[in-house]
Amino acid sequence: MRITQGCFSFLPDLTDDQISSQVEYCLSKGWAIGIEYTDDPHPRNTYWEMWGNPMFDLQDPKGVMMELADCRKQYGDSYIRFNAFDSTRGFETVTMSFIVNRPKVEPKLRMIRTEVDGRSQRYSFETVR
Amino acid sequence: MDGETEAPLPTTVDLRAEYESSGVRQLLEELDTELIGLKPVKERLRETAALLLVERARKSLGLSHHTPTLHMSFTGNPGTGKTTVALKMAGLLKRLGYVRKGHLVSVTRDDLVGQYIGHTAPKTKEVLKKAMGGVLFIDEAYYLYRPDNERDYGQEAIEILLQIMENNRDDLVVILAGYADRMDKFFESNPGFRSRIAHHIDFPNYENSELLAISDSMLEGQGYHFDDEARAVMAKYIDLRRQQPHFANARSIRNALDRARLRQANRLFTHATGPVGADELSTIKAVDLSSSRVFTMGRPDSDPAEKHDEETPA
Numbered sequence: 001m002r003i004t005q006g007c008f009s010f011l012p013d014l015t016d017d018q019i020s021s022q023v024e025y026c027l028s029k030g031w032a033i034g035i036e037y038t039d040d041p042h043p044r045n046t047y048w049e050m051w052g053n054p055m056f057d058l059q060d061p062k063g064v065m066m067e068l069a070d071c072r073k074q075y076g077d078s079y080i081r082f083n084a085f086d087s088t089r090g091f092e093t094v095t096m097s098f099i100v101n102r103p104k105v106e107p108k109l110r111m112i113r114t115e116v117d118g119r120s121q122r123y124s125f126e127t128v129r
Numbered sequence: 130m131d132g133e134t135e136a137p138l139p140t141t142v143d144l145r146a147e148y149e150s151s152g153v154r155q156l157l158e159e160l161d162t163e164l165i166g167l168k169p170v171k172e173r174l175r176e177t178a179a180l181l182l183v184e185r186a187r188k189s190l191g192l193s194h195h196t197p198t199l200h201m202s203f204t205g206n207p208g209t210g211k212t213t214v215a216l217k218m219a220g221l222l223k224r225l226g227y228v229r230k231g232h233l234v235s236v237t238r239d240d241l242v243g244q245y246i247g248h249t250a251p252k253t254k255e256v257l258k259k260a261m262g263g264v265l266f267i268d269e270a271y272y273l274y275r276p277d278n279e280r281d282y283g284q285e286a287i288e289i290l291l292q293i294m295e296n297n298r299d300d301l302v303v304i305l306a307g308y309a310d311r312m313d314k315f316f317e318s319n320p321g322f323r324s325r326i327a328h329h330i331d332f333p334n335y336e337n338s339e340l341l342a343i344s345d346s347m348l349e350g351q352g353y354h355f356d357d358e359a360r361a362v363m364a365k366y367i368d369l370r371r372q373q374p375h376f377a378n379a380r381s382i383r384n385a386l387d388r389a390r391l392r393q394a395n396r397l398f399t400h401a402t403g404p405v406g407a408d409e410l411s412t413i414k415a416v417d418l419s420s421s422r423v424f425t426m427g428r429p430d431s432d433p434a435e436k437h438d439e440e441t442p443a
Binding site: 052055057058059060062063064066067 | 229230232251255257258259261262263297300
């Protein structure tokens with residue numbers, strides 16, 4: 001099942017050139033890019049593993065793309081996303097986030113219905129591989 | 130950039146027009162007027178500009194071209210304008226389209242080499258990422274290599290640098306800078322660097338007359354000027370200062386001028402009786418310079434570790 005989180009997730013996967021120009025846009029706004037990866041794309045799994053620290057003071061997307069290449073080498077079969085941090089408010093806020101890498105076979109999200117209190121239903125989701 | 134790709138390839142290129150339109154001419158002229166002396170450096174810069182321009186023209190005609198190796202080494206004594214020229218070089222490369230952003234990231238050993246095992250690689254990489262698309266200027270590069278300590282982490286930084294210099298030639302230009310003799314030794318022990326650096330530019334020391342011109346233009350930049358007598362004293366100062374230890378060319382001049390301004394302010398403050406005019410406020414007089422310790426020539430600078438290595442303000 002195709003996971004749709006963050007920007008562009010309803011579009012076909014971005015090519016490296018397209019990713020690079022998105023990063024260029026972020027840098028032109030003065031945002032810092034952080035790379036994160038995970039194998040569990042559950043919507044409640046907000047905090048993914050960080051691939052190094054967010055990258056501040058970059059001028060050129062190449063630096064980010066190099067890190068992405070390194071991250072892919074190690075976690076090529078995971079989800080990798082870029083978070084762009086905006087610091088104009090005095091603290092770093094995620095202003096843009098998009099997935100740049102997906103595993104070959106994406107896990108499914110399965111809905112679980114539980115009956116409680118008579119016939120009321122509780123719904124929860126879990127990732128199924 | 131110039132739409133060369135889709136149109137049929139042109140058969141001629143007007144190098145003059147390219148020279149004008151790329152802004153290279155303007156930059157070189159700026160260099161000529163702003164930087165005093167440094168003839169061989171300007172010559173080399175002009176040659177480099179010509180090479181890059183021709184290379185770009187070849188590309189636009191579809192002739193075989195290689196991205197030339199652009200890594201450089203600047204050798205020369207302190208205060209001879211290496212950083213300033215590196216800044217200009219970044220602008221030049223940007224205008225010719227050899228780097229994308231054209232910013233200068235200036236670092237020393239401390240910024241590249243870590244303190245403990247596993248600290249160096251991320252540190253070096255972070256600096257390199259910041260320099261991507263621009264120029265990485267490594268000042269006193271020979272400190273990266275410490276032959277006396279074989280477990281020194283500098284070696285690790287060197288290896289990462291070499292790898293990036295080779296693989297990311299389109300993304301950044303590395304300029305190594307330092308004293309000529311120590312750079313030579315550094316290159317001898319790191320042949321990898323020598324072969325990856327195409328342009329060696331040597332920065333000569335300034336002549337006394339050039340230093341005087343520099344001091345004039347520095348003062349002008351700050352909105353001050355010498356009176357005639359002060360200029361003569363300054364010329365003598367330069368002559369004497371050169372013979373003393375820790376002479377750092379233009380940097381010594383800047384320090385001397387800073388102190389002269391300090392003395393001038395002090396003189397105005399203590400001696401002025403009535404209101405002072407703009408001219409008074411912006412004139413450096415002979416007395417502001419002549420109270421410098423350089424003229425008394427008593428003792429040589431005693432403490433070499435002292436950062437501001439010249440005379441203290443009187």
